Amino acid sequence: MSELFTEAMAQLAGGVAVVTVRDGRDDLGATVSALMSVSLEPPLVLVSLASSGYLNEVLLRQDRWAASLLSSGQAAIASRFAAAGRPSARLLVAGTPHHRGPHTEALVVEGGVAAIEAETTKVVPAGDHTLFIATVLAVDYVNPAHQPLVRLRGRYRSTVS
Numbered sequence: 001m002s003e004l005f006t007e008a009m010a011q012l013a014g015g016v017a018v019v020t021v022r023d024g025r026d027d028l029g030a031t032v033s034a035l036m037s038v039s040l041e042p043p044l045v046l047v048s049l050a051s052s053g054y055l056n057e058v059l060l061r062q063d064r065w066a067a068s069l070l071s072s073g074q075a076a077i078a079s080r081f082a083a084a085g086r087p088s089a090r091l092l093v094a095g096t097p098h099h100r101g102p103h104t105e106a107l108v109v110e111g112g113v114a115a116i117e118a119e120t121t122k123v124v125p126a127g128d129h130t131l132f133i134a135t136v137l138a139v140d141y142v143n144p145a146h147q148p149l150v151r152l153r154g155r156y157r158s159t160v161s
Contacts (some may be wrong), residue, residue, distance in 0.1 A: 007129035015154040018081045019047055020089050020106040021065040022026045023058045027089035027107050030055045031082040031133035033151045034129075035067055045118055056130050059120060064137070066106035069114045072158035077109060078149060079156070080155040113148045115140035 012045040014033035021028055035047035047067065049056040059065060070078055080092045089107050098111035118134035127130075147159050 009145055010153050013150045013157075016156060017047075017067045017069045018077065018109055019049075019055065019057055019065055019067050020047045020108070021055070021062050022100075022105040023062055024108075026053055028058055029081050029089035029092065029107065032067075035069075038133060044121075045116065045134055045136060046132070046133050049127070049132065051125070051130045060123065060130075061133055063120045064106065064117070065120070065134070066101045066104050066105040066108050066115060066117045066140070068109035068112045069116075070109070070112045070149040070158060071143070072149050073146070074109070074112060074149055075156040076149075089133050098129040100132050101138070101140060108140050109142075111146070112143065113146050114142045 002111040003033050015035065017032050017035045018029050019032050030053065032047055032049065032050070036046050038044040038046050045067070049059065077096055091108055093109060097112065100106065100108050101108045106117065108115045117137045119137055120132045120134045122133040123130060124133065150159055151158050
């Protein structure tokens with residue numbers, strides 16, 4: 001059933017984001033396609049992470065993080081942050097315009113469709129994943145001129161055919 005369930009869920013397009021967090025002197029990040037708006041008032045978002053992942057472990061102790069919502073031209077960045085055994089996020093953004101978020105000190109990838117900074121307010125275990133519900137501290141930028149990057153049927157795609 002798990003293979004069939006995975007295939008069924010792959011039929012649903014999801015926006016692609018890179019979630020980053022500063023952990024002491026290190027920076028970590030991962031590509032996610034499970035990031036969603038939860039509430040407008042107050043502004044809340046939810047990100048779902050595999051419970052076995054290192055980013056999950058770090059977000060359990062570091063409440064503030066950033067999410068860069070990638071644009072269609074940033075599939076290579078998404079792939080870098082999705083690779084197993086990835087190095088520090090600082091190395092993954094080398095050569096890519098980025099800055100530190102003023103509220104979180106997390107790395108924010110520039111050139112996407114938007115970026116937010118958030119602070120986790122609730123953690124919910126959910127099967128083999130953990131849901132992090134967070135208050136949006138700031139919207140770093142919004143760039144409607146770019147097309148978003150989506151993941152559909154196991155591949156990164158542009159929303160423009």
